[in-house]
Amino acid sequence: MYQQVYQRQGGQGLVARFRTWVSIAVAGALGASLAGCSSTGGKRAEDARKAASAQGGAAVNTPRWTVAMITHSGDGDTFWDIVQNGAQQAADKDNIKFLYSHNDEGQQQAQLVDAAVDKGVDGIVVTLAKPDAMKSAVARAVKAGIPVITVNSGSEKSKEFGALTHVGQDETIAGEAVGDELNERGRKKAVCVLHEQGNVGHEQRCAGVKKTFDGTVRNIYVEGTDMSAVQSSVGAKLQADPSVDAVVTLGAPYADTAVKAKEDAGSKAEIDTFDLNAKVAASLEDGTLGFAVDQQPYLQGYEAVDLLWLHKYNADTLGGGRPVLTGPQIITKDQAAELKQYAERGTR
Numbered sequence: 001m002y003q004q005v006y007q008r009q010g011g012q013g014l015v016a017r018f019r020t021w022v023s024i025a026v027a028g029a030l031g032a033s034l035a036g037c038s039s040t041g042g043k044r045a046e047d048a049r050k051a052a053s054a055q056g057g058a059a060v061n062t063p064r065w066t067v068a069m070i071t072h073s074g075d076g077d078t079f080w081d082i083v084q085n086g087a088q089q090a091a092d093k094d095n096i097k098f099l100y101s102h103n104d105e106g107q108q109q110a111q112l113v114d115a116a117v118d119k120g121v122d123g124i125v126v127t128l129a130k131p132d133a134m135k136s137a138v139a140r141a142v143k144a145g146i147p148v149i150t151v152n153s154g155s156e157k158s159k160e161f162g163a164l165t166h167v168g169q170d171e172t173i174a175g176e177a178v179g180d181e182l183n184e185r186g187r188k189k190a191v192c193v194l195h196e197q198g199n200v201g202h203e204q205r206c207a208g209v210k211k212t213f214d215g216t217v218r219n220i221y222v223e224g225t226d227m228s229a230v231q232s233s234v235g236a237k238l239q240a241d242p243s244v245d246a247v248v249t250l251g252a253p254y255a256d257t258a259v260k261a262k263e264d265a266g267s268k269a270e271i272d273t274f275d276l277n278a279k280v281a282a283s284l285e286d287g288t289l290g291f292a293v294d295q296q297p298y299l300q301g302y303e304a305v306d307l308l309w310l311h312k313y314n315a316d317t318l319g320g321g322r323p324v325l326t327g328p329q330i331i332t333k334d335q336a337a338e339l340k341q342y343a344e345r346g347t348r
Contacts, residue, residue, distance in 0.1 A: 058095030062313050065123065066097040067305055068116035072129040072153070072199070074104040074225055078253060079275055079297055083152070085346045086301030087125070094309040104196065106133025113137035116146075123147050123308035125301075128154020128161070129199045135161060147311050151304045152297070153201040155323040164311060165319035167304045169295040169327035171201040175208020177328050178272065179217075181291055182246055187270065188215040190246040191237055195224030195254055202250050205274060209248060227257050235261035238269060246270050252277040252292070259288055276331060278343040284336035294339075295327035298347045 069087055073080040084100055091098035099121070103109045109130070114137050116124055124141050128134050131154050141148050142162035150158040150166045158166035182190055190213060192206035210217045220237055222230045238244055238261060247262065247269050249255050255273035262269055270290040273280060275297070283289040303324060310316040318324050331339060342348035 086298035106130035179212030238265035
Protein backbone atom coordinates (compact mmCIF):
# COMPACT_ATOMS: atom_id res chain seq x y z
CA MET A 1 0.00 0.00 0.00
CA TYR A 2 1.24 3.41 -0.93
CA GLN A 3 2.64 5.34 1.99
CA GLN A 4 3.38 9.02 2.13
CA VAL A 5 5.79 9.99 4.87
CA TYR A 6 7.10 13.36 5.72
CA GLN A 7 9.00 14.86 8.57
CA ARG A 8 8.33 18.12 10.31
CA GLN A 9 10.79 19.90 12.62
CA GLY A 10 9.62 22.20 15.39
CA GLY A 11 8.99 22.62 19.08
CA GLN A 12 7.31 19.22 19.21
CA GLY A 13 10.38 17.52 17.75
CA LEU A 14 10.34 15.13 14.83
CA VAL A 15 6.89 14.03 13.72
CA ALA A 16 6.33 11.21 11.27
CA ARG A 17 2.95 10.84 9.61
CA PHE A 18 1.98 7.96 7.40
CA ARG A 19 -0.62 7.93 4.69
CA THR A 20 -2.91 5.87 6.89
CA TRP A 21 -2.23 8.29 9.73
CA VAL A 22 -1.72 5.46 12.16
CA SER A 23 0.28 6.92 15.04
CA ILE A 24 0.04 4.20 17.66
CA ALA A 25 2.60 4.26 20.44
CA VAL A 26 1.47 1.32 22.53
CA ALA A 27 4.25 -0.71 24.08
CA GLY A 28 2.31 -3.82 25.06
CA ALA A 29 4.02 -3.63 28.41
CA LEU A 30 1.86 -6.25 30.06
CA GLY A 31 2.66 -8.81 27.40
CA ALA A 32 6.35 -8.07 27.86
CA SER A 33 6.22 -8.40 31.62
CA LEU A 34 4.21 -11.64 31.63
CA ALA A 35 5.35 -13.34 28.45
CA GLY A 36 8.78 -11.90 27.70
CA CYS A 37 9.45 -11.37 23.99
CA SER A 38 7.58 -14.46 22.85
CA SER A 39 5.59 -14.01 19.67
CA THR A 40 2.74 -15.79 21.41
CA GLY A 41 2.79 -13.47 24.41
CA GLY A 42 -0.24 -11.48 23.31
CA LYS A 43 -2.29 -14.61 22.71
CA ARG A 44 -1.28 -16.03 26.07
CA ALA A 45 -2.28 -12.82 27.82
CA GLU A 46 -5.64 -12.80 26.02
CA ASP A 47 -6.21 -16.48 26.83
CA ALA A 48 -5.40 -15.76 30.46
CA ARG A 49 -7.84 -12.86 30.48
CA LYS A 50 -10.62 -14.96 28.98
CA ALA A 51 -10.00 -17.80 31.41
CA ALA A 52 -9.94 -15.44 34.36
CA SER A 53 -13.12 -13.74 33.22
CA ALA A 54 -14.87 -17.09 32.82
CA GLN A 55 -13.86 -18.07 36.35
CA GLY A 56 -14.78 -14.68 37.78
CA GLY A 57 -11.19 -13.92 38.68
CA ALA A 58 -8.20 -11.93 37.45
CA ALA A 59 -5.16 -12.92 35.43
CA VAL A 60 -2.82 -11.48 38.10
CA ASN A 61 -2.49 -11.82 41.86
CA THR A 62 -1.81 -8.17 42.71
CA PRO A 63 -3.94 -6.38 45.35
CA ARG A 64 -7.50 -5.34 44.54
CA TRP A 65 -6.88 -1.70 43.57
CA THR A 66 -9.65 0.73 42.60
CA VAL A 67 -9.48 2.93 39.49
CA ALA A 68 -12.02 5.65 38.73
CA MET A 69 -12.60 6.94 35.20
CA ILE A 70 -14.35 10.30 34.93
CA THR A 71 -15.17 11.58 31.43
CA HIS A 72 -16.92 14.52 29.79
CA SER A 73 -19.41 12.24 28.06
CA GLY A 74 -23.01 13.23 27.70
CA ASP A 75 -25.83 10.73 28.15
CA GLY A 76 -26.23 8.19 25.36
CA ASP A 77 -22.87 8.76 23.64
CA THR A 78 -21.98 5.31 22.34
CA PHE A 79 -18.32 6.29 21.83
CA TRP A 80 -17.82 6.07 25.58
CA ASP A 81 -19.36 2.61 25.71
CA ILE A 82 -16.39 1.45 23.65
CA VAL A 83 -13.93 3.25 25.94
CA GLN A 84 -15.57 1.58 28.94
CA ASN A 85 -15.41 -1.83 27.28
CA GLY A 86 -11.66 -1.50 26.96
CA ALA A 87 -11.22 -0.16 30.49
CA GLN A 88 -13.38 -2.87 32.03
CA GLN A 89 -11.56 -5.67 30.24
CA ALA A 90 -8.21 -4.34 31.43
CA ALA A 91 -9.65 -4.00 34.95
CA ASP A 92 -10.92 -7.60 34.90
CA LYS A 93 -7.51 -8.85 33.86
CA ASP A 94 -5.63 -6.71 36.37
CA ASN A 95 -7.81 -7.45 39.42
CA ILE A 96 -8.98 -3.82 39.50
CA LYS A 97 -12.30 -2.51 40.72
CA PHE A 98 -13.39 -0.13 37.97
CA LEU A 99 -15.64 2.85 38.66
CA TYR A 100 -17.07 4.98 35.86
CA SER A 101 -18.82 8.35 36.01
CA HIS A 102 -19.36 11.20 33.58
CA ASN A 103 -20.76 14.67 33.10
CA ASP A 104 -20.55 16.92 30.06
CA GLU A 105 -20.42 20.06 32.22
CA GLY A 106 -16.87 20.91 33.27
CA GLN A 107 -17.63 21.92 36.86
CA GLN A 108 -19.73 18.82 37.49
CA GLN A 109 -17.02 16.61 35.99
CA ALA A 110 -14.50 18.25 38.33
CA GLN A 111 -16.78 17.48 41.28
CA LEU A 112 -16.79 13.82 40.26
CA VAL A 113 -12.99 13.84 40.33
CA ASP A 114 -13.10 15.40 43.81
CA ALA A 115 -15.48 12.65 44.91
CA ALA A 116 -13.08 9.97 43.64
CA VAL A 117 -10.23 11.61 45.56
CA ASP A 118 -12.37 11.64 48.71
CA LYS A 119 -13.02 7.92 48.25
CA GLY A 120 -9.28 7.31 48.24
CA VAL A 121 -9.14 5.51 44.91
CA ASP A 122 -5.81 4.09 43.78
CA GLY A 123 -5.81 5.71 40.34
CA ILE A 124 -7.81 8.13 38.22
CA VAL A 125 -8.40 8.28 34.46
CA VAL A 126 -9.84 11.60 33.35
CA THR A 127 -10.62 13.54 30.19
CA LEU A 128 -9.72 17.21 29.78
CA ALA A 129 -12.17 18.42 27.16
CA LYS A 130 -12.63 21.55 29.30
CA PRO A 131 -9.23 21.84 30.95
CA ASP A 132 -9.76 25.13 32.77
CA ALA A 133 -12.62 23.60 34.74
CA MET A 134 -10.61 20.46 35.54
CA LYS A 135 -7.27 21.92 36.57
CA SER A 136 -7.83 22.26 40.32
CA ALA A 137 -9.52 18.87 40.68
CA VAL A 138 -6.68 17.08 38.90
CA ALA A 139 -4.15 19.01 41.01
CA ARG A 140 -5.93 17.86 44.17
CA ALA A 141 -5.70 14.24 43.04
CA VAL A 142 -2.00 14.54 42.26
CA LYS A 143 -1.35 16.25 45.61
CA ALA A 144 -3.13 13.37 47.34
CA GLY A 145 -0.65 10.97 45.75
CA ILE A 146 -3.17 9.42 43.37
CA PRO A 147 -1.66 8.66 39.95
CA VAL A 148 -3.61 10.28 37.13
CA ILE A 149 -3.71 9.41 33.44
CA THR A 150 -5.54 11.66 31.01
CA VAL A 151 -7.33 10.08 28.10
CA ASN A 152 -8.98 11.13 24.83
CA SER A 153 -8.78 14.91 25.24
CA GLY A 154 -6.35 17.35 26.81
CA SER A 155 -3.00 16.02 25.62
CA GLU A 156 -1.49 19.51 25.59
CA LYS A 157 -2.41 20.04 29.26
CA SER A 158 -1.79 16.55 30.61
CA LYS A 159 1.84 16.96 31.65
CA GLU A 160 1.27 20.48 32.97
CA PHE A 161 -1.51 19.20 35.22
CA GLY A 162 0.74 16.47 36.65
CA ALA A 163 -0.63 13.39 34.90
CA LEU A 164 1.64 10.39 34.30
CA THR A 165 0.83 10.41 30.59
CA HIS A 166 -1.94 10.97 28.07
CA VAL A 167 -3.55 8.22 25.98
CA GLY A 168 -5.38 9.30 22.84
CA GLN A 169 -4.90 11.00 19.50
CA ASP A 170 -3.53 14.44 18.69
CA GLU A 171 -6.68 16.25 17.62
CA THR A 172 -4.91 18.80 15.42
CA ILE A 173 -3.05 16.08 13.54
CA ALA A 174 -6.32 14.16 13.17
CA GLY A 175 -7.93 17.23 11.64
CA GLU A 176 -5.00 17.66 9.28
CA ALA A 177 -5.47 14.04 8.19
CA VAL A 178 -9.06 14.83 7.28
CA GLY A 179 -8.00 17.90 5.29
CA ASP A 180 -5.52 15.85 3.30
CA GLU A 181 -8.09 13.12 2.66
CA LEU A 182 -10.61 15.69 1.41
CA ASN A 183 -7.95 17.05 -0.96
CA GLU A 184 -7.34 13.57 -2.36
CA ARG A 185 -11.06 13.18 -2.94
CA GLY A 186 -11.20 16.44 -4.85
CA ARG A 187 -13.51 18.23 -2.42
CA LYS A 188 -13.74 22.02 -2.55
CA LYS A 189 -16.11 23.16 0.18
CA ALA A 190 -16.57 21.49 3.55
CA VAL A 191 -18.68 21.97 6.65
CA CYS A 192 -17.28 20.93 10.03
CA VAL A 193 -20.08 20.14 12.51
CA LEU A 194 -19.23 20.83 16.16
CA HIS A 195 -21.71 19.18 18.52
CA GLU A 196 -20.26 20.23 21.90
CA GLN A 197 -19.48 23.89 22.42
CA GLY A 198 -16.49 24.54 24.66
CA ASN A 199 -14.78 21.25 23.82
CA VAL A 200 -11.22 22.28 22.91
CA GLY A 201 -10.56 18.99 21.13
CA HIS A 202 -13.42 19.61 18.72
CA GLU A 203 -12.12 23.07 17.94
CA GLN A 204 -8.68 21.59 17.29
CA ARG A 205 -10.10 19.02 14.89
CA CYS A 206 -11.83 21.62 12.74
CA ALA A 207 -8.79 23.89 12.89
CA GLY A 208 -6.66 21.00 11.66
CA VAL A 209 -9.00 20.43 8.72
CA LYS A 210 -8.71 24.10 7.77
CA LYS A 211 -4.93 23.95 8.00
CA THR A 212 -4.43 21.30 5.32
CA PHE A 213 -7.59 21.47 3.22
CA ASP A 214 -7.08 23.38 -0.02
CA GLY A 215 -10.74 24.34 -0.19
CA THR A 216 -12.88 26.29 2.27
CA VAL A 217 -14.16 25.06 5.62
CA ARG A 218 -17.05 26.55 7.59
CA ASN A 219 -17.80 25.53 11.17
CA ILE A 220 -21.37 25.08 12.28
CA TYR A 221 -22.33 24.61 15.93
CA VAL A 222 -25.20 22.31 16.81
CA GLU A 223 -26.85 21.09 20.01
CA GLY A 224 -25.44 17.60 20.22
CA THR A 225 -27.98 16.35 22.73
CA ASP A 226 -30.85 16.99 20.29
CA MET A 227 -30.45 14.91 17.13
CA SER A 228 -33.52 16.41 15.45
CA ALA A 229 -31.97 19.86 15.90
CA VAL A 230 -28.65 18.58 14.54
CA GLN A 231 -30.43 17.23 11.47
CA SER A 232 -32.27 20.50 10.92
CA SER A 233 -29.13 22.62 11.27
CA VAL A 234 -27.06 20.52 8.89
CA GLY A 235 -29.92 20.25 6.41
CA ALA A 236 -30.48 24.00 6.45
CA LYS A 237 -26.81 24.61 5.71
CA LEU A 238 -26.84 22.20 2.78
CA GLN A 239 -30.00 23.72 1.36
CA ALA A 240 -28.63 27.23 1.70
CA ASP A 241 -25.35 26.36 -0.01
CA PRO A 242 -25.60 23.57 -2.63
CA SER A 243 -21.87 23.99 -3.39
CA VAL A 244 -20.94 22.25 -0.12
CA ASP A 245 -19.51 18.90 -1.19
CA ALA A 246 -18.31 17.51 2.16
CA VAL A 247 -19.76 17.38 5.66
CA VAL A 248 -17.44 16.33 8.49
CA THR A 249 -19.04 15.27 11.75
CA LEU A 250 -16.97 14.94 14.91
CA GLY A 251 -18.57 11.83 16.36
CA ALA A 252 -19.95 8.57 14.99
CA PRO A 253 -23.57 9.06 16.16
CA TYR A 254 -23.78 12.31 14.20
CA ALA A 255 -22.74 10.77 10.90
CA ASP A 256 -26.08 8.99 10.39
CA THR A 257 -27.94 12.18 11.30
CA ALA A 258 -25.90 14.10 8.73
CA VAL A 259 -26.79 11.48 6.12
CA LYS A 260 -30.49 12.05 6.84
CA ALA A 261 -29.97 15.82 6.61
CA LYS A 262 -28.25 15.37 3.26
CA GLU A 263 -31.16 13.31 1.94
CA ASP A 264 -33.71 15.87 3.16
CA ALA A 265 -31.78 18.68 1.49
CA GLY A 266 -31.29 16.78 -1.78
CA SER A 267 -27.55 17.39 -1.45
CA LYS A 268 -24.79 15.41 -3.11
CA ALA A 269 -22.24 16.20 -0.39
CA GLU A 270 -20.09 13.37 0.91
CA ILE A 271 -20.56 12.65 4.62
CA ASP A 272 -17.38 11.84 6.56
CA THR A 273 -16.88 11.45 10.27
CA PHE A 274 -14.56 11.15 13.19
CA ASP A 275 -14.81 7.90 15.15
CA LEU A 276 -15.99 4.42 14.32
CA ASN A 277 -18.82 2.18 15.48
CA ALA A 278 -20.83 -0.66 13.96
CA LYS A 279 -23.21 1.69 12.14
CA VAL A 280 -20.33 3.73 10.69
CA ALA A 281 -18.52 0.57 9.57
CA ALA A 282 -21.64 -0.65 7.78
CA SER A 283 -22.18 2.75 6.17
CA LEU A 284 -18.59 2.83 4.96
CA GLU A 285 -19.00 -0.63 3.48
CA ASP A 286 -22.12 0.29 1.53
CA GLY A 287 -20.78 3.69 0.44
CA THR A 288 -23.18 5.83 2.48
CA LEU A 289 -20.15 7.42 4.18
CA GLY A 290 -16.90 8.38 2.51
CA PHE A 291 -14.36 7.81 5.30
CA ALA A 292 -13.99 7.77 9.07
CA VAL A 293 -11.17 8.75 11.40
CA ASP A 294 -10.62 6.09 14.04
CA GLN A 295 -8.88 6.98 17.31
CA GLN A 296 -9.41 3.48 18.78
CA PRO A 297 -11.45 4.28 21.90
CA TYR A 298 -11.27 0.69 23.17
CA LEU A 299 -7.51 1.02 23.22
CA GLN A 300 -7.73 4.32 25.09
CA GLY A 301 -9.73 2.75 27.91
CA TYR A 302 -7.72 -0.44 28.01
CA GLU A 303 -4.29 1.19 27.99
CA ALA A 304 -5.21 3.84 30.56
CA VAL A 305 -6.30 1.27 33.13
CA ASP A 306 -3.48 -1.12 32.29
CA LEU A 307 -0.89 1.65 32.60
CA LEU A 308 -2.21 2.55 36.06
CA TRP A 309 -1.88 -1.12 37.05
CA LEU A 310 1.68 -1.19 35.72
CA HIS A 311 2.51 1.99 37.60
CA LYS A 312 1.11 0.64 40.87
CA TYR A 313 2.73 -2.77 40.40
CA ASN A 314 6.07 -1.86 38.89
CA ALA A 315 6.39 1.98 38.84
CA ASP A 316 6.25 1.80 35.03
CA THR A 317 5.45 4.76 32.78
CA LEU A 318 5.03 5.11 29.03
CA GLY A 319 5.37 8.01 26.64
CA GLY A 320 8.60 9.57 27.89
CA GLY A 321 6.74 12.78 28.66
CA ARG A 322 4.77 12.69 25.42
CA PRO A 323 1.30 11.31 24.64
CA VAL A 324 0.75 7.64 23.88
CA LEU A 325 -1.05 7.98 20.55
CA THR A 326 -3.91 5.68 19.52
CA GLY A 327 -4.70 7.39 16.23
CA PRO A 328 -5.71 8.83 13.88
CA GLN A 329 -6.33 6.16 11.25
CA ILE A 330 -8.29 6.91 8.10
CA ILE A 331 -10.84 4.13 7.51
CA THR A 332 -12.43 3.75 4.08
CA LYS A 333 -14.65 1.18 2.39
CA ASP A 334 -11.58 -1.00 1.83
CA GLN A 335 -11.06 -1.60 5.56
CA ALA A 336 -14.69 -1.44 6.68
CA ALA A 337 -15.59 -5.11 6.20
CA GLU A 338 -12.66 -6.29 8.30
CA LEU A 339 -13.29 -3.80 11.11
CA LYS A 340 -17.07 -4.21 11.18
CA GLN A 341 -16.85 -7.49 13.11
CA TYR A 342 -14.86 -5.76 15.85
CA ALA A 343 -17.15 -2.74 15.89
CA GLU A 344 -20.17 -5.02 16.26
CA ARG A 345 -18.67 -6.63 19.38
CA GLY A 346 -17.96 -3.17 20.85
CA THR A 347 -14.17 -3.07 20.63
CA ARG A 348 -13.68 -0.72 17.62
